[in-house]
Structures are given as C-alpha cells and as structure tokens.
Amino acid sequence: MNIIEQMHKELENNDALELAKKHSIDYISQINDRNVYPTKQALDNLSFFDEDLPSQPADNLQLLNDLHQYGSPASVAQTGGRYFGLVNGGMIPVSLAVSWLVSTWDQNVPLHVTSPINAKLESVCEKWLQQVLGLPSDTVAGFVSGSSMAIFCGLAAARYRLYQNLNWDINSKGFAGAPKIRIIASKHAHGTVLKAIALLGLGTDNIEWLDVDTQGRAIASSLPELDQSCLVILQAGNVNSGSFDPFEIICQKAKLAGAWVHIDGAFGLWAAASKQLAHLTKGMDGANSWSVDGHKTLNTPYDNGILLCRDKEALTHALHAAGSYIVYGNERDGMLYTPEMSRRARAVELWAVMKYLGSNGISELIDNLHCRTKQFANELKGAGFKILNDIVFNQIIIEVGDEDIRDRFLKHIQQSGECWVGGSQWFDKPVIRISVCSWVTTDEDVSRSVNAFVDAMKYVKSALK
Numbered sequence: 410m411n412i413i414e415q416m417h418k419e420l421e422n423n424d425a426l427e428l429a430k431k432h433s434i435d436y437i438s439q440i441n442d443r444n445v446y447p448t449k450q451a452l453d454n455l456s457f458f459d460e461d462l463p464s465q466p467a468d469n470l471q472l473l474n475d476l477h478q479y480g481s482p483a484s485v486a487q488t489g490g491r492y493f494g495l496v497n498g499g500m501i502p503v504s505l506a507v508s509w510l511v512s513t514w515d516q517n518v519p520l521h522v523t524s525p526i527n528a529k530l531e532s533v534c535e536k537w538l539q540q541v542l543g544l545p546s547d548t549v550a551g552f553v554s555g556s557s558m559a560i561f562c563g564l565a566a567a568r569y570r571l572y573q574n575l576n577w578d579i580n581s582k583g584f585a586g587a588p589k590i591r592i593i594a595s596k597h598a599h600g601t602v603l604k605a606i607a608l609l610g611l612g613t614d615n616i617e618w619l620d621v622d623t624q625g626r627a628i629a630s631s632l633p634e635l636d637q638s639c640l641v642i643l644q645a646g647n648v649n650s651g652s653f654d655p656f657e658i659i660c661q662k663a664k665l666a667g668a669w670v671h672i673d674g675a676f677g678l679w680a681a682a683s684k685q686l687a688h689l690t691k692g693m694d695g696a697n698s699w700s701v702d703g704h705k706t707l708n709t710p711y712d713n714g715i716l717l718c719r720d721k722e723a724l725t726h727a728l729h730a731a732g733s734y735i736v737y738g739n740e741r742d743g744m745l746y747t748p749e750m751s752r753r754a755r756a757v758e759l760w761a762v763m764k765y766l767g768s769n770g771i772s773e774l775i776d777n778l779h780c781r782t783k784q785f786a787n788e789l790k791g792a793g794f795k796i797l798n799d800i801v802f803n804q805i806i807i808e809v810g811d812e813d814i815r816d817r818f819l820k821h822i823q824q825s826g827e828c829w830v831g832g833s834q835w836f837d838k839p840v841i842r843i844s845v846c847s848w849v850t851t852d853e854d855v856s857r858s859v860n861a862f863v864d865a866m867k868y869v870k871s872a873l874k
C-alpha cells in the first residue's frame with residue numbers, strides 16, 4: 410500500500426483521533442500529580458527522538474503512543490495549578506475542545522471568502538472586546554499570534570499615521586530622506602516593545618525614556634513636550650510588578666498634541682474587565698492602539714494575541730497586501746488587520762472563551778487570580794519572605810538574597826517539581842518573580858507552593874553554613 414492509500418484508510422477509521430483523545434484525557438488527569446518541571450529521567454528520555462529522517466512511513470498509532478510516552482512527560486505542566494513562570498495562562502476547558510474542532514476544520518483565514526465562519530467570529534470578538542474592555546466603538550481588532558506581533562502592528566499603524574502627519578508616505582518612500590518621528594517609552598517597557606521598535610526601523614537609540622517610580626510605573630511629569638510626530642508607549646501590567654502606568658494624564662496630553670499612544674497590555678489590559686480592578690486602567694480608553702493576549706489572563710489556548718486600534722485607516726494601510734488572486738470583499742477580511750496572510754482560525758477559541766465565561770465570568774476569573782496572588786504574597790510574608798512590590802494585580806516580586814543565593818534558591822525550587830517560578834532583575838536587585846495567571850490554581854496550590862519556598866530557603870541556608 411502506498412502512503413496516499415494508507416492516509417485515505419486512516420481517514421476512514423478514527424483510530425488516531427480516539428487514541429489522541431485517550432492520551433489527552435490521561436495527560437489532564439495526571440497534571441497535578443506530576444512534577445511541574447520534567448524530571449531528569451523525562452529529559453534524558455528525549456534522546457528517543459534523535460534519529461535520522463526515516464525513509465519508510467511510520468505507523469500512525471505507534472507515533473502517537475511514542476509522543477505520549479516520551480513527549481508528554483517532557484512537557485512543562487503549564488495547565489496545572491503550580492506553574493508561575495513568565496505570565497502564563499492555563500486553558501479554559503471548553504476552549505481545548507473547541508481547539509480540537511477548529512483543528513479539524515483546518516481553516517486558512519486571510520479573507521472572508523476563505524473562511525466565513527472565522528470572519529464572522531472575528532467581527533463578534535471585535536465587538537465583545539470593545540465592550541468588555543471599555544474601548545471606543547470605532548476600535549478595530551486584528552487577531553495575531555501574541556502580544557509581540559500585536560505590539561508590532563500597533564506601532565506599525567502609529568508609524569504610518571505619524572509619517573502621514575509629516576506628509577510622508579512611509580510605505581512607498583521608506584526612511585531615506587524621511588523626517589524623524591519621536592518615540593517615548595518607559596524605562597520599564599517590555600522587551601518586545603523594544604523589538605518592535607527595532608523591527609520597524611525606528612531604532613532603539615532614538616527612544617526618549619520616561620522615568621519610573623518604585624513600582625515601575627511611568628512618571629507622568631517626566632513626559633517631554635509632545636507634538637504630532639510623537640509615539641508614546643505605555644503599559645498596563647509591568648511584567649515584574651504588575652503595575653499600571655498613569656494613562657489618564659498622559660493620554661490627555663498626547664491627544665492635545667496630536668501624538669499617538671500605544672498601550673502594551675499583554676496581560677494587564679484585562680483588568681478593565683474586572684469590576685474590582687478596572688480602576689487600574691482608568692483613562693486607557695484615551696489611547697490610539699492597544700495590544701493584549703488571550704493566552705495569558707483570559708486563559709485561551711496559545712497562540713492568541715489581539716491588536717486593537719482606533720485608526721482603521723492607518724492600521725490597514727500599514728498592513729495592506731495586494732496580489733492578483735487576493736480578492737477583498739465587502740465583509741471582514743482579517744488579513745487587512747494582521748501582518749500575516751495565511752493564519753489559523755484563532756478567533757474561534759477567543760470567541761469560545763468569551764462566550765463561555767460571559768462578562769461576569771471574565772470578571773470573576775480575573776478577581777480570582779488577584780485573590781490567589783494576595784494569598785500567595787500574604788503567606789510568603791508570614792513565612793518571613795520579603796516582597797518588593799505592591800500587589801495590585803497578579804505579580805509578586807521576592808528578594809531572597811544576592812545573585813548566588815537567588816540562583817541556588819531558584820534551582821532548588823525548580824528541581825523540587827512542586828512549583829515553577831523564574832528569576833528577574835528588579836532595579837538593581839536579583840529577584841524571584843511569581844505570576845499567578847491560571848484559573849486552575851487553587852488556594853491549596855498556593856499553600857503547597859509557599860511550602861516549597863520555605864523548604865528552598867532552609868536548603869539554601871543550610872548549604873551556606
């Protein structure tokens with residue numbers, strides 16, 4: 410039997426899908442009992458995958474069995490309750506099921522004509538995002554892989570508009586002989602903001618920096634005089650402390666000057682959807698563009714980033730592509746709002762999560778993350794740990810000692826398998842950072858993780874004696 414015949418046969422029976430389902434359920438059922446980080450054994454077993462590309466087709470069921478046997482244990486338990494690295498959401502259960510169905514559709518979604526269902530749900534999500542985040546009703550949305558790309562799109566739209574303000578068409582003329590636009594960003598801007606500035610040819614050396622206060626918030630009084638050549642980049646949710654910049658005053662000044670404000674709200678923009686925490690984002694609706702992730706605070710599957718922009722013309726001109734076979738219609742063509750052409754139907758998972766939770770459920774989800782974070786900080790404090798930040802959202806910064814102590818501490822806690830936290834730098838201090846971002850995390854998970862911190866401290870202290 411040749412490979413084509415074999416694949417036709419596999420489509421007729423559903424053995425592989427049934428087996429994938431069985432392994433998935435097995436994975437889910439064990440997630441809270443296993444080591445959060447793969448064991449040494451699991452990592453050693455990855456050598457199973459070292460082979461030359463086989464010449465002969467594999468057995469599909471054997472392939473799935475191998476992947477589950479050697480792959481699943483070497484995954485990091487990010488869908489469990491005790492992973493606190495990066496800013497990492499878990500997954501709302503229905504969105505996993507929806508993700509299976511969407512994978513079955515395998516839609517390519519650049520245009521309405523290539524996937525009416527995705528185009529419809531992108532439009533619905535756009536409206537819902539305006540409502541739940543309290544954004545102006547002329548805000549349009551682009552559905553991209555994550556905040557890195559969403560920030561890039563926001564800044565690309567800004568670049569287009571600001572150059573238009575200076576009577577320069579950046580798309581056709583490029584930078585040779587161009588006037589200058591100015592970039593103003595906080596000293597605590599996320600690394601992906603700097604990357605987008607570099608990718609867009611704006612040059613990180615040209616940034617005029619805003620000073621930050623002890624919580625990492627931009628200080629409004631350090632804002633330079635603005636004009637219509639200025640791009641101001643703020644953040645909702647400092648990646649270490651979780652703090653929010655003072656949007657109201659800066660957006661007002663920018664608006665008066667004709668400047669563009671982009672807000673990087675990868676995880677923090679969702680505070681706007683919480684009844685309890687919306688005050689943190691006060692005035693953020695005065696910006697021109699925003700970037701946010703579904704895959705962090707909202708707990709959609711990866712990859713799910715969103716660019717929101719009030720200037721549809723600038724965004725679509727910045728990202729426009731043409732080709733004889735690209736037929737734009739009168740309905741929503743998603744590729745006008747994204748840098749990519751071919752894309753997966755990621756808006757369907759976003760739609761499913763928002764539909765499932767509803768605005769009350771989203772608010773509850775976010776409040777619960779905040780509540781677990783406060784519990785975590787309180788219990789750590791009770792155990793003698795030094796917390797360096799105000800707990801405003803879902804982030805905790807802990808000082809345990811100099812770099813050597815911090816590194817030993819981290820290594821011990823990561824190897825314990827009990828939970829996973831990472832390191833960072835907070836001003837001049839090496840620190841440990843905790844991000845509580847998964848709906849799965851329970852109060853028991855938090856207490857168990859605090860115990861792991863206490864053990865790690867004992868270990869480090871005794872090792873230093």
Ligand SMILES: *Cc1c(COP(=O)(O)O)cnc(C)c1O
Pocket residue numbers: 496554555556557558599601602644646647648673674675676702714
């Ligand atoms: C995570 C994060 C980003 C990057 O988002 P990705 O989805 O990983 O591309 C940007 N800014 C902030 C504040 C973040 O937390």
